[in-house]
Amino acid sequence: MKRTIWIASACGWVCLWLSGCVMPSEVSESLLTRYHRTILDRSPQCRAGREGLDLLRPLPQDARKPLEVIQDDLTGEKGVRLSLEQAIRMALANSPEIRVVSFDPAISREEMVQAAAAFDVIVFASLSRSWTDRHQASTFGSDQTDATAAEAGLGKRNVYGGQAELKWSLSRTHDDNAFLTLNPAYESMMTFQLTQPLLRMAGKDYNLAALRVAEVSRDASYAQFRLKVEEIISQVEQIYWLLVRARGDMRIVQEILQYGQETLKKVRRRLNLDAREKLELAQTVAAVEQRRAALIEARKAVADLEDSLVRLLGDPQLNLMTGCRIVPSDRQPEVAKLTVDPADQLISALRHSPVLEQARLAIQSTEINVLVARNETLPVLNFVGSVGLQGLSGNRESAIEDMNTYNFMDYSIGLLFEYPLGNRAAKAAFRQRLLEQDKAMATMQNVADQLAVAVNEAIRQMQSNLEVIAAQDKVIRALKDNLDGLESAQELRGADYLMLLDQMLRQQQSLGMAKQTKLRARTDFRTARARLTQLTGTTLQQHQIKLIAESVAGYRPGRVRTTAATTVPATQPTP
Numbered sequence: 001m002k003r004t005i006w007i008a009s010a011c012g013w014v015c016l017w018l019s020g021c022v023m024p025s026e027v028s029e030s031l032l033t034r035y036h037r038t039i040l041d042r043s044p045q046c047r048a049g050r051e052g053l054d055l056l057r058p059l060p061q062d063a064r065k066p067l068e069v070i071q072d073d074l075t076g077e078k079g080v081r082l083s084l085e086q087a088i089r090m091a092l093a094n095s096p097e098i099r100v101v102s103f104d105p106a107i108s109r110e111e112m113v114q115a116a117a118a119f120d121v122i123v124f125a126s127l128s129r130s131w132t133d134r135h136q137a138s139t140f141g142s143d144q145t146d147a148t149a150a151e152a153g154l155g156k157r158n159v160y161g162g163q164a165e166l167k168w169s170l171s172r173t174h175d176d177n178a179f180l181t182l183n184p185a186y187e188s189m190m191t192f193q194l195t196q197p198l199l200r201m202a203g204k205d206y207n208l209a210a211l212r213v214a215e216v217s218r219d220a221s222y223a224q225f226r227l228k229v230e231e232i233i234s235q236v237e238q239i240y241w242l243l244v245r246a247r248g249d250m251r252i253v254q255e256i257l258q259y260g261q262e263t264l265k266k267v268r269r270r271l272n273l274d275a276r277e278k279l280e281l282a283q284t285v286a287a288v289e290q291r292r293a294a295l296i297e298a299r300k301a302v303a304d305l306e307d308s309l310v311r312l313l314g315d316p317q318l319n320l321m322t323g324c325r326i327v328p329s330d331r332q333p334e335v336a337k338l339t340v341d342p343a344d345q346l347i348s349a350l351r352h353s354p355v356l357e358q359a360r361l362a363i364q365s366t367e368i369n370v371l372v373a374r375n376e377t378l379p380v381l382n383f384v385g386s387v388g389l390q391g392l393s394g395n396r397e398s399a400i401e402d403m404n405t406y407n408f409m410d411y412s413i414g415l416l417f418e419y420p421l422g423n424r425a426a427k428a429a430f431r432q433r434l435l436e437q438d439k440a441m442a443t444m445q446n447v448a449d450q451l452a453v454a455v456n457e458a459i460r461q462m463q464s465n466l467e468v469i470a471a472q473d474k475v476i477r478a479l480k481d482n483l484d485g486l487e488s489a490q491e492l493r494g495a496d497y498l499m500l501l502d503q504m505l506r507q508q509q510s511l512g513m514a515k516q517t518k519l520r521a522r523t524d525f526r527t528a529r530a531r532l533t534q535l536t537g538t539t540l541q542q543h544q545i546k547l548i549a550e551s552v553a554g555y556r557p558g559r560v561r562t563t564a565a566t567t568v569p570a571t572q573p574t575p
Helices: 002-019 031-042 084-094 096-101 103-119 209-269 275-313 342-352 354-376 396-404 424-488 497-535
Strands: 069-071 078-082 122-133 144-157 163-175 185-197 325-328 380-393 409-418
Touching: 078 084, 084 096, 084 209, 084 275, 096 103, 096 209, 103 144, 103 209, 163 396, 185 396, 209 275, 209 325, 209 354, 209 497, 275 325, 275 497, 342 354, 342 424, 342 497, 354 424, 380 396, 424 497
Parallel strands: 078 325
Antiparallel strands: 069 078, 122 144, 144 163, 163 185, 185 380, 380 409
């Protein structure tokens, strides 16, 4: 009977050991996940050094296809021709900002492993030797003692909060006491001990909370990674079109400057140096110099945007140290009449936006914290039990054999109760977690409202840009006709010539401004469209970067469920 009890206890510990194994959930092998791992494997970008300009100078990569360097027809400088899709691909491969955030999912994954490791089996062992030499007040005591002890065992925490330990120990004791029947005495002990919480700190919800929070944090880091990827794509697209607009503005300013210079030549040809014609000359010179100053500002704006785009691209061949200009190959932003359903866009944003996904995950994290805090308001009630075997003999082998006879066994069971009067700390922590949960829900609602406002603003921006483009087409045609009429009358002399010259200069300036306004409306349309796709979480789909996303709505602690991402078009062409 005793042998049966001991064997049953040992088997129970082994079953608890094997069944209580906890592992972090696996990450779905989506395209985004594989892209993240690729970026992580290549991070950080190799630089020439850590000091001075070497910190900005990337090392060349031989496997990279060389960029085609051309001469910019606008500035005459060397430049690299890039399409929008080429720029996006370069940014996805090299962006320093994406490289920085790519570490977060891997760090969160290691946090999951650390949380799961709390349930690993612990192997322990010890070996000690002690000598004592003391005066005794009784002749039955020992003056000198020589003791050696060794122990080894296994310990494990289960998912219900219990602590189990199976330990074997062997000791040898020799002293100078003449009344001892065994000297030296060998004692062998096998002990199994279990401490199991029944109220506070009991149950899977409490003991797996750290792992579940780490899994939510991992999901949030992937959402942040996707958010950063979409932000970079959107930024590249917006800066690309801003660069197109800045270069278009520079081209228009050059064109208006040439108009002014030709007008200045005509004024100088008919100059007789009278007061009236001196006034005409001064007025024309002033207009030309103002346009020359505007050209200088336009060149600066182009250079600033080129630096911003180069930083986002992060390409070793095209960096802040090369000084090479970027020549966009997509000079005219494509603008088509579009029908946008605001309700569809709002549904897409609420479903796919990584910002809202992070807010949902924050609520899940607070829900786990509430469960933990509620459990900690309970009293401490622990079951404590142990069973042990003893063997004692004059030599080591006999002591072990004596233990295996199961003649000497110890049993103990008990309950431990503890509860602080008032329990103010635990109750306050529980109320705090409830408030944090309410705050997370309010934050999600606030994010949803802000998202809706931004989506509506982007849609209105696109619609207004289309109207501005149509209006500016009419303005440009009217100004060209008016300017042609003024130029045909430029040979007229008399009292109205100064007024005609003033009108011609103003019409030239107005024509340039109308062209700039039209170009600005076209590029603003594309940047608003990029902003809309970013808000709706469809940037990757818009650029044909398809992936299988992790479903937040179907999240369950301890596992990752995958569903196919639903692609919602940002816009639909009108038939």
